[in-house]
Amino acid sequence: MGELIDIAESNNPTTQAAWNRAKSSAASVGIAKSDLYPTLFATVSGTTYLNPQLFGPTFVLQDWAIFDAELHLAYTLVDFGARSTEITAAKARLVVANLSFNKEHLILIRQVSQAYFSLLRARGLREAAEVSLNDAKTTETAAQERRKNGLATVPEVLEAKAATAKAAYDVQSTIGAEQVGIGDLARAITANPVKPLKVEPLDQLKIPDALDQSVEDAIHTAFKDRPDLQADQARVRAAQAEVKHAQTAYYPSLTFSGSKGWIRGFGEQYGFPGTYASTRNYAAILGLKWTVFDGFRRESSISQANAEEKVATQEVHDRQDEIVNEVWNDYANAATALEQKQAAAALLSASSESYAAALESYKDGVRNFLDVLAAEDALAQARSIDVIARTQVLQTFTDLQFGTGDLLANHPRGNHP
Template identity: 60%
Template sequence: MAQAQRAPASSSTPWQPEHSLFGKQPTPLYRHEATLTDNQAYTLGELIDIAEENNPATQAAWDRARIAAANLGIARSELYPTIIAAAAGRAFLNPPLLYSSFALQDIGAFETALKLDYTLVDFGARRDEINAAKAKLLASNLTFNNQHLILIQQVSSAYYNLLNAIGLREAAEVNLHDARVVEEAVRDRKANGLATLPDLLEARAATAKADYELQSSLGAEQTAFGDLATVMTASPTKPFKVQELRDLLIPDTLDQTVEDAIENAYQTRPDLLADIARVKAADAEVKYARSAYYPKLDFEGSKGWLRAWGQQEKFGGTYGKTYTYDAKLSLTWTVFDGFRRESRLARAKAERDAAEHEVREREDLIADHVWGDYANAITALHERKAATSLLSASDESYSAAVESYKDGVRNILDVLSAERDLAHARAVDVTARTQVLQSFMNLAFRTGDLLTQHPKGNHP
């Protein structure tokens, strides 16, 4: 343990702790994993429920809100008197000086009392402290909500990325199947003398490329699954299923203007509202700092019961008892404190200005982000319609090319070109569908609506 109390010996080499520093047991890890089963397909709402129940960031934000609530209780306690019950006993043997000689005396005393302290007037200091604590609690609660908003966005984004990866993998499987069908058709035509060896080699290359793209999409799917499991605080080594893209309703229109979206964000974004609450807290802190310039009137009082026994040298012992009381009014006014009050007031004003500037910066960022995500949502809707048309046209073109090739009208290069276009159209269609979901979710996240309008699971 002695080595742990010193800094590293040099900046050029890592610190090497002693083996006994951490003991014989392994270093404790505060690990917690969400439990998911593989016998059901989880909806997005259910995934959000599980993440909210297990995510450490939201739990830490909740703890900070509880701390702020406790601080408010502490501030409010200043409004009430302090009552202390005290009991004290004392015994001593000493020789006091009486004239020119000492007299040894033995005294024992026992006292019980109730003491009351109360601030009568402080010119609003306690009120300002309470107002600051209230605003800080509000900011903590809103920050807690914002952490949930961020978590919902993270889970939704990871879920849609996984759906996109699954869709691309399924499209790649279909593409590989089509490539093998074309290769088999070319092989049959070559056996009948209707195709050449280069035609067969082209078809084989197309099949190999489709297989490569399938393997790549499988890897991307595994990566996307791991990302979702991490956000869920689940283990990526334990498989679970999710509701598939084909089971989701893809929106086809936006129900608000960009102006309404920006204004709605100003009213509902918890991070902006938390910043505004911090400005209110800073205002109260400024008032609290000013209250130090005013006097304070305090009352102190106590009432008790005293019993004592004593004996002086050469005299007999004696016993006495009596009621005791004490009352005191104190008016205190700090005249000079080394400019501490001035410095504290300057600091409070600077913190208030900084909080206001942060609000203004947040408002600008919100407007920019909502504008950008609104444009992305409009673009995604248009791309979705274009992707649907592209897929339909590419499918028809591919079917016609295959039939024409079988009839000897088209060559293999035409078929392979149509096959590539169809594979591309399938990938575009999957991406366009997930992009609509992703862009709508991002817009709801930027406006703050995602906190209440996200898909629901088991929890309302």
């Protein structure tokens, strides 16, 4: 299963989209940090124009051609936390994106695991049906032998043949269910179901025998490790940073801008000879900007940010309630599945002994044929129940690990985790 999870993580478009969203959030942090640095840019321009100057009752024409090259520097000296709060909010959003990426991986691992266990169940039911078919053939052979010896009736042989036909029908049904399971697993790993998938037999898997933690510990682990809850908590931190960022709009900002360059030009006044000239130029500006009134935009922005913070905080509480209910139910299902597995194993053992005894007694003429058919049918059901019970333990334990968040760290791994 670890190898199948590797394939799914490499091919699944949902996890790839979540990864790209995380990369986009990481870039937004870099964008926010860029405001901490000055802006430096170079300009080169060439201008030519004819400029009429009014002297007396006529215009005097002047022809200009100017080449200008400059470096400009702009930097915010003081903004009372506007940039730092925006960076804090961007970092929190990056944490949200990273945790959302982890959540998508957690969901994907669960989907692959459940599809894998469903396929194991279908395959186990098919194998159980094949064994039951062999039992039905054995019973039919016994009835035919007794018929040859004059100890069984024709209806008994016909009933044995009908039971064999029903067992063969059940085998074909389980084969179809197994093929559907293969398709579901292929879809979960984004693969082609036509290509054969090799999975471990159910008998070779280690099936848990007991829960290794209390339900209180499971809930505590979920509060600590669930990526969706951690993402909600990061959204609260981002919302708190946005509130502080909105409040900084009430404060002024102090900026500096300057330029230094070189200019060369040609000028000619009509009626006089033209001339070239060049010089260096510079400019330095220290600006203080304070918004006095903006149509209550700042008040509305703060109200909006406060409301979003309350929404994010409430979503954390809702998520915690959801997790408590989910882990509680998963824990109860896992505990029930363990008890059912033990009962199913006992049922299978008893049914096997009952069928063997009924068949031998029938061969010895002590039991009637209906007793054998009943024991055979009970054994077939017990085999199916045992397969379902074992896979149910695997599925419920996976659900519990998903609910606590442990599945993200403790899932089976392939060659390239």
